[in-house]
Amino acid sequence: MNQADKKKTAAEILTRLGRRYPNPRPALEYTDAWGLLVATVLSAQCTDARVNQVTPELFRRWPSVADLARAEVADIEGLVRSTGFFRNKAKNLKAAAQIIAERHKGQVPRTMDELVELPGVARKTANIVLYNAFGVNQGVAVDTHVKRLAKRLGLSASDRPEAIEAELMALFPQPRWGEVNHYLVFLGREVCTARRPRCANCPLEDLCPKKGLA
DNA sequence: ATCCCGAGGG
DNA sequence: CCCTCTGGAT
Numbered sequence: 001m002n003q004a005d006k007k008k009t010a011a012e013i014l015t016r017l018g019r020r021y022p023n024p025r026p027a028l029e030y031t032d033a034w035g036l037l038v039a040t041v042l043s044a045q046c047t048d049a050r051v052n053q054v055t056p057e058l059f060r061r062w063p064s065v066a067d068l069a070r071a072e073v074a075d076i077e078g079l080v081r082s083t084g085f086f087r088n089k090a091k092n093l094k095a096a097a098q099i100i101a102e103r104h105k106g107q108v109p110r111t112m113d114e115l116v117e118l119p120g121v122a123r124k125t126a127n128i129v130l131y132n133a134f135g136v137n138q139g140v141a142v143d144t145h146v147k148r149l150a151k152r153l154g155l156s157a158s159d160r161p162e163a164i165e166a167e168l169m170a171l172f173p174q175p176r177w178g179e180v181n182h183y184l185v186f187l188g189r190e191v192c193t194a195r196r197p198r199c200a201n202c203p204l205e206d207l208c209p210k211k212g213l214a
Numbered sequence: 215a216t217c218c219c220g221a222g223g224g
Numbered sequence: 225c226c227c228t229c230t231g232g233a234t
Binding site (some may be wrong): 042045046047050081082083084085086087088089 | 225228229230232233
Protein backbone atom coordinates (compact mmCIF):
# COMPACT_ATOMS: atom_id res chain seq x y z
CA MET A 1 0.00 0.00 0.00
CA ASN A 2 1.42 3.41 -0.94
CA GLN A 3 1.32 6.43 1.32
CA ALA A 4 -1.73 7.99 -0.35
CA ASP A 5 -3.71 4.78 0.05
CA LYS A 6 -2.63 4.48 3.64
CA LYS A 7 -3.82 8.00 4.31
CA LYS A 8 -7.14 7.22 2.74
CA THR A 9 -7.43 4.13 4.90
CA ALA A 10 -6.46 6.14 7.96
CA ALA A 11 -9.21 8.64 7.28
CA GLU A 12 -11.73 5.85 6.88
CA ILE A 13 -10.57 4.29 10.13
CA LEU A 14 -11.09 7.60 11.92
CA THR A 15 -14.66 7.93 10.68
CA ARG A 16 -15.63 4.40 11.50
CA LEU A 17 -14.05 4.30 14.92
CA GLY A 18 -15.52 7.70 15.66
CA ARG A 19 -18.94 6.19 15.09
CA ARG A 20 -18.18 3.19 17.25
CA TYR A 21 -16.64 5.20 20.09
CA PRO A 22 -18.55 8.51 20.05
CA ASN A 23 -16.78 9.81 23.13
CA PRO A 24 -13.08 9.36 22.51
CA ARG A 25 -12.00 9.68 26.09
CA PRO A 26 -11.17 7.39 28.92
CA ALA A 27 -14.39 6.27 30.62
CA LEU A 28 -13.14 7.81 33.82
CA GLU A 29 -14.97 10.42 35.83
CA TYR A 30 -12.17 12.92 35.96
CA THR A 31 -11.07 15.44 33.38
CA ASP A 32 -8.73 17.55 35.52
CA ALA A 33 -5.08 16.54 35.41
CA TRP A 34 -4.69 15.23 38.94
CA GLY A 35 -7.97 13.32 38.93
CA LEU A 36 -7.26 11.84 35.54
CA LEU A 37 -3.71 10.95 36.51
CA VAL A 38 -4.85 9.07 39.61
CA ALA A 39 -7.74 7.37 37.81
CA THR A 40 -5.50 6.36 34.92
CA VAL A 41 -2.85 4.89 37.20
CA LEU A 42 -5.55 2.92 39.01
CA SER A 43 -7.13 1.69 35.79
CA ALA A 44 -4.32 -0.70 34.94
CA GLN A 45 -5.64 -4.25 35.12
CA CYS A 46 -8.96 -3.00 36.39
CA THR A 47 -12.41 -2.12 35.09
CA ASP A 48 -13.52 1.47 34.71
CA ALA A 49 -16.50 0.74 36.93
CA ARG A 50 -14.25 -0.11 39.83
CA VAL A 51 -11.92 2.79 39.17
CA ASN A 52 -14.91 5.09 39.19
CA GLN A 53 -15.92 3.67 42.53
CA VAL A 54 -12.49 3.79 44.19
CA THR A 55 -11.22 7.13 42.91
CA PRO A 56 -13.92 9.27 44.56
CA GLU A 57 -13.26 7.50 47.85
CA LEU A 58 -9.61 8.32 47.52
CA PHE A 59 -10.30 12.00 46.90
CA ARG A 60 -12.77 12.13 49.74
CA ARG A 61 -10.10 10.88 52.09
CA TRP A 62 -7.19 12.86 50.59
CA PRO A 63 -8.71 15.83 48.77
CA SER A 64 -5.49 17.51 47.67
CA VAL A 65 -2.15 16.48 46.23
CA ALA A 66 -0.52 17.52 49.49
CA ASP A 67 -2.92 15.34 51.45
CA LEU A 68 -2.03 12.26 49.46
CA ALA A 69 1.65 13.13 49.72
CA ARG A 70 1.32 12.90 53.49
CA ALA A 71 -0.80 9.74 53.55
CA GLU A 72 0.39 6.42 54.93
CA VAL A 73 1.12 4.00 52.10
CA ALA A 74 -0.68 1.27 54.03
CA ASP A 75 -3.84 3.37 54.11
CA ILE A 76 -3.68 4.01 50.39
CA GLU A 77 -3.12 0.30 49.82
CA GLY A 78 -6.25 -0.48 51.79
CA LEU A 79 -8.29 1.86 49.67
CA VAL A 80 -7.02 0.76 46.27
CA ARG A 81 -6.68 -2.93 47.07
CA SER A 82 -9.50 -4.06 44.81
CA THR A 83 -7.98 -2.48 41.71
CA GLY A 84 -5.10 -4.93 41.42
CA PHE A 85 -1.35 -4.22 41.61
CA PHE A 86 -2.31 -2.31 44.70
CA ARG A 87 1.10 -2.19 46.38
CA ASN A 88 2.75 -0.62 43.35
CA LYS A 89 -0.13 1.75 42.81
CA ALA A 90 -0.23 2.94 46.42
CA LYS A 91 3.50 3.50 46.65
CA ASN A 92 3.67 5.21 43.26
CA LEU A 93 0.70 7.49 43.88
CA LYS A 94 2.12 8.74 47.16
CA ALA A 95 5.57 9.25 45.64
CA ALA A 96 4.08 11.04 42.63
CA ALA A 97 2.04 13.26 44.93
CA GLN A 98 5.17 14.13 46.89
CA ILE A 99 7.05 15.10 43.76
CA ILE A 100 4.15 17.18 42.45
CA ALA A 101 3.77 18.89 45.82
CA GLU A 102 7.46 19.63 46.25
CA ARG A 103 8.75 20.23 42.74
CA HIS A 104 5.66 21.48 40.95
CA LYS A 105 3.86 23.54 43.58
CA GLY A 106 1.03 21.06 43.70
CA GLN A 107 0.25 21.38 39.99
CA VAL A 108 0.49 18.38 37.68
CA PRO A 109 3.28 19.19 35.18
CA ARG A 110 2.35 19.81 31.56
CA THR A 111 5.23 18.26 29.69
CA MET A 112 5.97 14.67 28.74
CA ASP A 113 9.46 14.86 30.23
CA GLU A 114 8.21 16.00 33.62
CA LEU A 115 5.25 13.63 33.67
CA VAL A 116 7.29 10.50 33.01
CA GLU A 117 9.55 11.39 35.92
CA LEU A 118 6.62 10.65 38.21
CA PRO A 119 6.71 7.12 39.62
CA GLY A 120 4.08 4.93 38.01
CA VAL A 121 3.69 7.28 35.06
CA ALA A 122 5.18 6.32 31.71
CA ARG A 123 4.45 7.54 28.20
CA LYS A 124 1.08 5.85 28.00
CA THR A 125 -0.37 7.49 31.08
CA ALA A 126 1.40 10.77 30.39
CA ASN A 127 -0.11 10.87 26.92
CA ILE A 128 -3.61 10.34 28.27
CA VAL A 129 -3.19 13.18 30.78
CA LEU A 130 -1.61 15.51 28.25
CA TYR A 131 -4.31 14.98 25.66
CA ASN A 132 -7.39 14.80 27.83
CA ALA A 133 -6.56 17.24 30.60
CA PHE A 134 -4.29 19.73 28.85
CA GLY A 135 -5.31 19.37 25.22
CA VAL A 136 -1.73 18.71 24.20
CA ASN A 137 -1.14 16.49 21.20
CA GLN A 138 2.17 15.05 22.24
CA GLY A 139 1.78 12.24 19.76
CA VAL A 140 0.69 8.64 19.62
CA ALA A 141 2.00 6.53 22.47
CA VAL A 142 2.50 3.03 21.20
CA ASP A 143 1.53 0.21 23.50
CA THR A 144 1.04 -3.42 22.63
CA HIS A 145 -2.50 -2.81 21.36
CA VAL A 146 -1.51 0.03 19.08
CA LYS A 147 1.48 -1.87 17.79
CA ARG A 148 -0.60 -4.94 16.96
CA LEU A 149 -3.33 -2.90 15.29
CA ALA A 150 -0.91 -0.86 13.20
CA LYS A 151 0.68 -4.03 11.94
CA ARG A 152 -2.52 -5.94 11.23
CA LEU A 153 -4.08 -3.02 9.41
CA GLY A 154 -0.96 -2.64 7.30
CA LEU A 155 -0.29 0.89 8.52
CA SER A 156 3.18 0.06 9.79
CA ALA A 157 5.44 -2.89 9.29
CA SER A 158 7.95 -1.91 11.92
CA ASP A 159 8.49 -3.34 15.37
CA ARG A 160 10.24 -0.28 16.71
CA PRO A 161 7.84 1.85 18.78
CA GLU A 162 9.30 5.17 17.61
CA ALA A 163 9.01 4.12 13.99
CA ILE A 164 5.40 3.04 14.43
CA GLU A 165 4.58 6.28 16.18
CA ALA A 166 6.17 8.30 13.41
CA GLU A 167 4.26 6.42 10.73
CA LEU A 168 0.94 6.78 12.51
CA MET A 169 1.55 10.47 13.07
CA ALA A 170 2.26 10.92 9.38
CA LEU A 171 -0.94 9.09 8.46
CA PHE A 172 -3.45 10.71 10.80
CA PRO A 173 -4.17 14.44 11.13
CA GLN A 174 -2.30 16.01 14.01
CA PRO A 175 -5.28 17.42 15.92
CA ARG A 176 -6.67 13.93 16.30
CA TRP A 177 -3.62 11.99 17.45
CA GLY A 178 -5.00 11.66 20.94
CA GLU A 179 -8.19 10.17 19.53
CA VAL A 180 -6.27 7.78 17.34
CA ASN A 181 -4.45 6.51 20.37
CA HIS A 182 -7.65 6.03 22.28
CA TYR A 183 -9.46 4.33 19.39
CA LEU A 184 -6.72 1.86 18.66
CA VAL A 185 -6.30 0.92 22.28
CA PHE A 186 -10.05 0.35 22.65
CA LEU A 187 -10.37 -1.62 19.46
CA GLY A 188 -7.37 -3.67 20.44
CA ARG A 189 -8.81 -4.47 23.82
CA GLU A 190 -12.39 -5.18 22.79
CA VAL A 191 -12.14 -6.61 19.32
CA CYS A 192 -8.71 -7.04 17.82
CA THR A 193 -7.30 -9.04 20.70
CA ALA A 194 -3.92 -10.67 20.53
CA ARG A 195 -4.92 -14.30 20.40
CA ARG A 196 -8.39 -14.66 19.04
CA PRO A 197 -9.59 -11.47 17.36
CA ARG A 198 -13.35 -11.04 17.06
CA CYS A 199 -13.26 -10.08 13.41
CA ALA A 200 -17.00 -10.53 12.99
CA ASN A 201 -17.48 -7.70 15.45
CA CYS A 202 -14.91 -5.40 13.89
CA PRO A 203 -15.92 -2.21 12.09
CA LEU A 204 -12.70 -2.39 10.08
CA GLU A 205 -12.98 -5.96 8.89
CA ASP A 206 -13.19 -5.15 5.19
CA LEU A 207 -10.14 -2.87 5.43
CA CYS A 208 -8.00 -5.39 7.21
CA PRO A 209 -5.49 -7.47 5.28
CA LYS A 210 -5.32 -9.84 8.22
CA LYS A 211 -8.98 -10.51 8.76
CA GLY A 212 -9.56 -13.97 10.14
CA LEU A 213 -5.96 -14.33 11.18
CA ALA A 214 -4.17 -13.47 14.35
C1' DA B 215 -8.50 -21.41 33.85
C1' DT B 216 -7.55 -17.25 31.54
C1' DC B 217 -7.50 -12.74 30.40
C1' DC B 218 -6.88 -7.70 31.34
C1' DC B 219 -6.82 0.41 28.93
C1' DG B 220 0.80 -0.34 32.68
C1' DA B 221 5.21 0.31 34.70
C1' DG B 222 9.51 -1.03 36.33
C1' DG B 223 13.20 -4.01 36.94
C1' DG B 224 16.58 -7.76 35.75
C1' DC C 225 13.45 -8.95 25.80
C1' DC C 226 11.29 -11.18 29.64
C1' DC C 227 9.42 -11.18 34.06
C1' DT C 228 6.69 -9.58 38.02
C1' DC C 229 3.15 -7.29 40.45
C1' DT C 230 -2.65 -8.07 41.85
C1' DG C 231 -7.73 -8.54 42.00
C1' DG C 232 -11.72 -9.17 39.49
C1' DA C 233 -14.54 -10.44 35.49
C1' DT C 234 -15.86 -14.00 32.48
